[in-house]
Amino acid sequence: TERHDVLQIKDDWPGHSLDLFTYPEHYHEDMESVYIPHGVIMNRIERLAHYVKDDFGDDGIMVLCVLKGGYKFCSDLVEFIKVLGRNSNKYTETRVEFIRLKSYLNDQSTEDLHIIGSRDLSFLRGKSVLIVEAIVDTGKTMKALLQHVGTFEPKMVKVAGLLVKRVPNMAQHLTDYVGFExxxxxxxxxxxDYNEYFRDLNHICVISKTGKMKYKI
Ligand code: 5GP
Structure with a gap:
């Protein structure tokens, strides 16, 4: 497949000072900086929506949203795809299904896929599928999910990851649409989240030492 341009955030990027933006008061001491402001996230997702719409063409999109982290990205991406349809009068049918994966706390990620709820994804058979995930780190989770999805014989599978981490042996090739590296x-x-905290924050931020201690289990 064609590779799209990747927006790279460099290793030495410290983020924006918190004072420059608004954020929930209850997180005042818990963050170091605003790493990616909400507005920039939205602009980038709008661009990804163009890529997705171009690739899927006349096919309807069966969106598989990975919970919980993927829910905002999924909802905003689907919304932008719908706006593109309205503005061009060429609508793409979208349907959203959800899958909840468990990642273990204070533990190594494993090759096993821990699906919470039904493992039966037979609604994917013959469909053009877009997996929507907030963050791809080592890629182990995505690799296992792709394998599982494949067993239901979809027509095609693409992956959208809002964030992909730059790690050794990184999983770039797993992700067709990358918001930010x-x-x-x-x-x-x-x-x-960090132990279920910070989901109610609009920006993507770096957590502070205080925050890490405060919400540690
Ligand atoms: P992977 O299997 O790719 O190593 O891990 C993917 C999962 O780890 C993600 O779905 C996410 O739950 C979690 N994860 C990895 N990095 C981060 C991070 O920087 N912040 C948060 N909140 N979760 C992360």
Whole structure:
């Protein structure tokens, strides 16, 4: 497949000072910086929507949203795809299904895929599928999910990852649509959590030492 341009955030990018933006008061001491402002996230997703619409063409899109982290990205991406349809009078049918994956806390990620709820994805058979995931780190989760999805014989499968981490042996080739390639730092916000906190933050931010301690389990 054709590779789209990737927006790279460099290793030495410190983020924007918190004072320059608005954010929930209850996280005042818990973040170091605004790494990617909400507006920039939205502009980038609009661009990804163009790529997706071009690739899927006249096929309807069966969107498979990976919960919980992927819900904001999924909802905004689908919304932009619908706007493109309205503005060009060439609508793309979208249907959204959800899958919840478990990633273990204070543990190594494994090759096993832990699906919470039904493992039966037979609604994917013969469909053009778009997997929507907030962040791809080592890629183990995505690799396992792709394998599982493949067993249901979809017509085609593409992957959208809002963030892809720049790590050794990184998983670039797994992700067809990349929002941002970021350094190997732990980020939160825009539905990404740290022990369930920070999902209610619109920007993507770097958590502070205080925040890490405060919400540690
Ligand atoms: P992978 O299997 O690619 O190593 O890990 C993917 C999963 O790890 C993601 O679905 C996400 O739940 C979690 N993860 C990895 N990096 C981060 C991060 O920087 N912030 C948050 N909130 N979750 C992350």
């Amino acid at each position: 970021i350094p190997n730092r732990f980020v939160v916000g825009y539905a990404l």
